[in-house]
Amino acid sequence: MTTFSAATSLHSGRDPQTTLIRITEVMAIVGLARPTIYKLMQQAESGFPLPVKLSNSTARGAPVAWVLSEVQAWTRSRIQARDRVAA
Template sequence: MRPDHAAQADAPSEQSPAPRFLTRAEVERRVGLRRSAIYRRMREGRFPQPVHDIDSATVWWLESEIEAWQRARIAAREAPTDARSGR
């Protein structure tokens, strides 16, 4: 069972929604990067770190962190050129 399904089944309705997890394939589709590019950016500290399943090699990313990363990329694109270059 994927973690988002298990968490939602136990969560009371008055609380905020449970975090949604994305698989590597879902992350690749959403951000338009291949696995190698994602892992390279993770090593460089430029991409969200995954959540590891203790019992397997499966990893998931929090949807909210992927969305925040995407918003940051958009904000960086819209920033003046001098701010991006550090001048």
């Protein structure tokens, strides 16, 4: 399993706005399980980024990936929300 530091170093030097990451890396970065991530995507108020389709398939289980910068921004927003509550 990929850890956050491994996922970060794997993409160092790449543009996070155009780097697509798969679900295992998303899980490693945000620290949530796959079902929780998919539940968050269904809740607009969560702000969790939606994936990018990697094929034209409409079948369940079609390949998708997330934009690295969007996942990082969501993670930063969770940290900021914590800091606002703590202040």
